[in-house]
Amino acid sequence: MLETSSHLTLRLAITLFSLTIILGGCSKKPASIQDGKSNGGELKQPQVAAFDPELQNDIFMSILNESTGGNCKGPEAAKPEARLLTAQEYIQDVQSAFGISLGSDELQALLPVETTVLGYNHLRQFNILSPEKLESYMNANRRVAAAVAEQAGTILNCGQDSQECVGRWLAEKLPQLWRRSISDDIVQQEVSTFATYGSNEEAFEQLVQRLLLSPYFIFRRQLGLQGSLDSWEVASLLADSLWAAPVSEDLKQKAEQGSLISKEQVRSQALTMINDPKFYQGVKRFAQSWLTTKVIDAKDFASTNQNQIDDNIKQQLQEESANFLYQLVQSEQDQFANIFEANYTVGSQQLAQVYGFTADGQDIQGLPDGVQKLAYPEGRLGIISQPSVAISASNLEKTNPALRGKHILEKFLCHNLETPENIADVVANTQFDQNVSVVEAFDKATNFGSCGECHRFVNGVGFGMENISPAGFFQDIDNHQKPVVADGELVSLTGTTTPFNGISGLSQALASSKDVEVCLAVQAFRMVYGRLEEKRDVCTIVDAYQKASQEELKFHELFVELLIQRSSGNP
Structure with a gap:
């Protein structure tokens, strides 16, 4: 009897739930779940x-203290982990493995909605398998299977x-699709299922729907059951972290040969991939998660008469930070100080014209044609001065110093502040003095009582960004039509206070901060490990940070060292 899709979903659901719980998808097994079922028999x-x-x-x-104290005894041994693949990973993998060209938008609409935390949409603590997500996967799987079935003849x-033909097809497709070594026994098991179906x-x-419901496909698995990741797990980790892409044919061959095991092999392969133009996609994924520049796409600049920021410019703004970081790496200039003190950004002539930058006329290898270094005018420095960063941290109509300060603290100092639940009511009922500058008005409205404690951190950063408008332009007159006041101070979690003036002053303050160096290591950890850092990760992050900083901290070395840590599973 032919097994229907709904029967297949029900039969696999308990297996998938069990895997999620065993591998840490839940912090513990909820009392209401017993072997995948609730007391009422429902998942x-x-x-x-x-x-x-x-x-x-x-x-x-703790990470910051250990990074200077030297008390870490070494990274903790890695624990088995798995996370749900993201929608983009699903789309890329099925298109690559099956050679189909279904529209990304069509599949995106069918797949589960991802939970994004601190800009990252792949954190395992917040994207847990559920009956609703299973149903979404089934809907997407039906569509993919129908497209693949067009090749069935x-x-x-x-x-x-x-059956022989399906066996040959499975032997070719399964290693890439499931990211693991595929034995003849596995192939024959699936062939037998195909025979059972008719x-x-x-x-x-x-059969295709069954393959796509396998835990080997739905989860990104780094189990390391022998104490370190096997070659296939390393290949998967490298492909996701550095190229944001399916496992390439070269990685597949090395995985099959078992030649991605030692630290030296992982380092060599990681550096090779970083030197490949495909590394741009990995940098783009990280930059857009870290700095949340994807929010720019939803902004309607025409509503504020900023018609020069059209769809083309919006797209460039979303990619600005990635272009900049990629250029630094490929030119071997990705030292930490250059991230904050470079006197240029990266983009096209059109972006330069909109913002008053000066293109140098030399296209950057590995980036789209026409993308060049764009020299800043006086008053801007580094990544923090990029229009895209200011736009991502602002309301569309107003600079909002508090919102900007919170954004910068989270992204660059890993200082997380909880937004009050009644913030909308508080803002609506707060009177801002329109007769003074924005900085003075915010200071008067927030510098008191319990509000003052949090605003001590956020205001100081936001005030110093006032010479950049909500749309990323340099400005002399603020939203209250007063001369810009841009005196700020950077207050770290350790209590260190650094006064500065304007966006370039903020850049220099960040460049001289140890907190910012260590936070960059934490942000890289979140991308490579696919989860938020935990107490057990302190020495892992410290070790990677210190090794990447032996001479001077380099952006790409953070990823290399974290990939080695994740792969080896031990010091």
Whole structure:
């Protein structure tokens, strides 16, 4: 009897839930879940971790203290982990493995909605498998299977009987799709399932749905059951972290040969991939998660008469930080200081014209044609002065110093502040004096009582950004039509206070901050490990940071050292 998709979903659901719980998808097994079922017999949503700003701040302080104290005994041994693949990873993997060209938007609409925390959409604590997500995967799988089944006539007529043909097809496709070594036994098990379904084109379509519901596909798995990741797990980790792409043919061959095991092999392969133009996609994924520049796409600049920021410029702004970081790495200039003190950004002539920058006329290798270094005018420095960073940290109509300060603290100092639940009401009922500058008005409205404690941190940073408008332009007159006041101070979690003036002053203050160096290591950890840092990770992050900083901290070395840590599973 042919097994229907709904039967297949129900049969696999408990397996998938069990894997999620065993591998740490839940902090513990909820009392209401017993072997994948609730007391009433229905599958129940696992408990999703809640984001705790104070906990993350405490962990960061531990990392910061250990980075200078030298008391870490070495990284903790890695524990088995798995995370749900993201929608983009799903789309890339099925298109690459099956050679189909379904539209990304079509599949995106069918796949589960991801939970984004601190800009990252792949954190395992917040994206947990649920019945609703299973149903979404099934909907997407049906669409993919239907597209793959259009090739069934060719696949099943390879000159042998249909089961032999499917076996050959599985042996070719499964390693890339499941990111693991595929034995003859595994192939024959799936061929037997195909035979059970009927050994015809409809059975082939059902088989594809089964393959896509496997935990080997739905989860990104770094189990390291022998104490370190196996070659296939390393290949998967490198492909995701450095190229944001499916496992390449070269990585597949090295995985099959078992030649991605030692630290030296991982380092060599990582550096090779960093020197490849495909590294740009990995940098782009990280930059857009870290700095949340994707929010620019939703902004309607025409509504504020900023018509020069059209769709083309918006797209460039979303990619500005990635272009800049990629250029630094490829030119071997990605030292920490250059990230904050370079006197240029990266983009096209059109972006330069809109913002008054000066293009140098030399296209950057590995980036789209026309993308060049754009020299800043006086008053801007480094990544923090990029229009895209200011726009991502602002309301569309107003600079909002408090919002900007919170954004910069989270992204560059790993200082997380909880937004009050009634913030909308508080803002609506707060009177800002329009007769004084924005900085003076905010200071008068927020510098008192319990509000003053948090605003002590956020205001000081936001005030110093006032010479950059909400749309990223340099400005002399603020939103209150007063001369800009841009005197700020950077207050770290350790209590260090650094006064500065304007956006270039903020850049220099960040460049001289140890907190910012260590926070960059934490941000890289989140991308490589696919989860928020925990107390057990303190020495792992410290070790990677110190090794990447032996001479001077380099952006790409953070990723290399973290990939080695993740792969080796031990000091």
